[in-house]
Amino acid sequence: MPSGPAMLLGSFLLMVATTTVAQPRGQKVSRSRWIHRIQQGQCSYTFVLPEPCLPEPEPFGSSNSLPGDSPADPPPLGDWRSQRVRQLEKVLENNTLWLQKLERYIQMNLKPELTQAQQHMVQNQTATVLELGSNLLNQTTTQAHKLTNVEAQVLNQTSRMKAQLLEASLSTNKLEKQLLLQGIELHQLQTRNSALETRVLTLETQQQAELDDIRDEKERLQHLLGRQSGALAGLERSLRAASSNSSLLQRQQRQLLESVQRLVQVVAQGPASAIKAAEQMFQDCAEIQRSGANASGTYTIHVANVTKPRKVFCDLETSGGGWTLIQRRENGSVNFQRNWKDYKQGFGDPAGEYWLGNELVHQLTSRATYSLRVELRDWEGNEVYAQYEHFQLGSEGQLYRLSLSGYSGSAGRQSSLVLQGTNFSTADADNDNCHCKCAQMLSGGWWFDACGLSNLNGNYYSLHQHMRKLNGIRWHYFKGPSYSLRATRMMIRPVDL
Numbered sequence: 001m002p003s004g005p006a007m008l009l010g011s012f013l014l015m016v017a018t019t020t021v022a023q024p025r026g027q028k029v030s031r032s033r034w035i036h037r038i039q040q041g042q043c044s045y046t047f048v049l050p051e052p053c054l055p056e057p058e059p060f061g062s063s064n065s066l067p068g069d070s071p072a073d074p075p076p077l078g079d080w081r082s083q084r085v086r087q088l089e090k091v092l093e094n095n096t097l098w099l100q101k102l103e104r105y106i107q108m109n110l111k112p113e114l115t116q117a118q119q120h121m122v123q124n125q126t127a128t129v130l131e132l133g134s135n136l137l138n139q140t141t142t143q144a145h146k147l148t149n150v151e152a153q154v155l156n157q158t159s160r161m162k163a164q165l166l167e168a169s170l171s172t173n174k175l176e177k178q179l180l181l182q183g184i185e186l187h188q189l190q191t192r193n194s195a196l197e198t199r200v201l202t203l204e205t206q207q208q209a210e211l212d213d214i215r216d217e218k219e220r221l222q223h224l225l226g227r228q229s230g231a232l233a234g235l236e237r238s239l240r241a242a243s244s245n246s247s248l249l250q251r252q253q254r255q256l257l258e259s260v261q262r263l264v265q266v267v268a269q270g271p272a273s274a275i276k277a278a279e280q281m282f283q284d285c286a287e288i289q290r291s292g293a294n295a296s297g298t299y300t301i302h303v304a305n306v307t308k309p310r311k312v313f314c315d316l317e318t319s320g321g322g323w324t325l326i327q328r329r330e331n332g333s334v335n336f337q338r339n340w341k342d343y344k345q346g347f348g349d350p351a352g353e354y355w356l357g358n359e360l361v362h363q364l365t366s367r368a369t370y371s372l373r374v375e376l377r378d379w380e381g382n383e384v385y386a387q388y389e390h391f392q393l394g395s396e397g398q399l400y401r402l403s404l405s406g407y408s409g410s411a412g413r414q415s416s417l418v419l420q421g422t423n424f425s426t427a428d429a430d431n432d433n434c435h436c437k438c439a440q441m442l443s444g445g446w447w448f449d450a451c452g453l454s455n456l457n458g459n460y461y462s463l464h465q466h467m468r469k470l471n472g473i474r475w476h477y478f479k480g481p482s483y484s485l486r487a488t489r490m491m492i493r494p495v496d497l
């Protein structure tokens with residue numbers, strides 16, 4: 001394979017031959033110089049060549065002619081040609097010499113540069129190889145160092161683990177020994193336990209037998225106790241009858257005294273007021289019933305400490321009769337949205353809807369022990385009642401405080417009225433246990449607590465409008481908190497009827 005400079009030289013020679021023989025390709029600078037460029041890789045070479053100088057051939061027939069010779073003979077054609085060939089040979093010789101010179105020059109100038117470049121390349125490569133070698137050597141030593149470190153660590157770990165294994169095996173041996181000892185102890189305990197169990201069993205059977213004896217004894221005693229308590233109850237009953245008889249006698253004596261006083265007054269006033277006095281004799285419906293009346297209806301009563309006689313409705317049939325109605329709702333004909341004074345004095349019609357009045361009820365219930373019966377009817381035709389064994393109303397100074405006890409009846413599993421210590425409230429007298437004003441929110445006058453589970457004096461709502469009414473006629477344990485009832489009655493009678 002030819003080397004780079006040799007190829008360059010070949011190209012150059014080819015170029016010279018081309019410029020000499022064929023048409024010049026380069027750029028003409030002057031009359032006597034030619035510039036030629038060659039691109040070799042990244043390098044370009046520029047050559048400036050002298051233009052070949054050719055002697056002008058003598059014109060054919062002009063040479064060797066002497067002046068005055070006329071007409072001289074032209075030279076022969078063969079001489080002119082040979083002359084021309086000689087001239088060309090001379091030119092060729094010149095060019096060859098010049099080329100040889102050029103070749104020498106190139107050889108002298110290019111060779112050291114080439115060898116220098118080769119040496120330089122070789123040096124560079126050697127330096128790179130040496131650097132790589134030293135790097136590799138460094139890395140190898142580092143790795144070897146790391147390896148020795150790791151090896152040392154592994155050896156340390158192994159020795160530590162061996163020591164631990166040894167310790168573990170020692171402790172395992174100890175544990176095995178302890179387990180063996182414990183097993184022996186456990187066995188001993190089990191044998192003792194079984195012995196104890198048998199003893200306990202025998203004791204238990206003995207105790208069971210004793211227990212059975214005791215139970216028999218207890219049953220005998222209970223039987224005896226039952227008989228004795230029966231006898232006691234009988235005694236109590238007779239005692240209560242005796243005491244009630246005595247209180248009834250006292251009461252009748254008092255009433256008789258009052259009647260005598262009134263009769264004395266009547267006699268003193270004359271016969272005109274005799275009929276009126278007869279009406280004033282009855283304090284409540286129970287007395288009217290005792291006097292012989294047996295039909296429910298409107299009657300007139302005169303309560304002690306109450307100046308005017310009052311018309312009331314008496315129920316003389318329900319559950320033994322003798323009931324004085326203190327409240328009745330049945331059709332919404334009377335407005336129950338009233339003030340304190342109205343509820344104190346009473347309002348409405350005794351034959352229809354009405355409220356007897358807190359003052360009168362207070363006077364009645366403070367003279368004798370009364371019971372209360374509340375009767376309720378819903379829009380589906382169900383009728384229930386709530387009965388309280390004892391009912392008493394405080395004075396106006398006590399805000400007509402309610403006292404109830406002994407609830408029974410069918411209007412719910414428990415009372416919808418708070419039994420003790422609830423004051424009466426109206427829209428203009430807030431005596432409830434709420435920060436709010438229950439009477440204003442729920443309407444009517446009632447023993448609101450805060451604000452309680454009932455209000456039989458609420459707004460009256462007709463059928464289909466009675467649901468979801470918080471200010472209606474409510475009794476929680478009968479129909480829930482927002483069902484407005486169809487009809488209600490509240491009535492009282494003395495306990496010792």
Ligand SMILES: [Ca+2]
Pocket residue numbers: 430431432433434435436437438
């Ligand atoms: Ca309040």
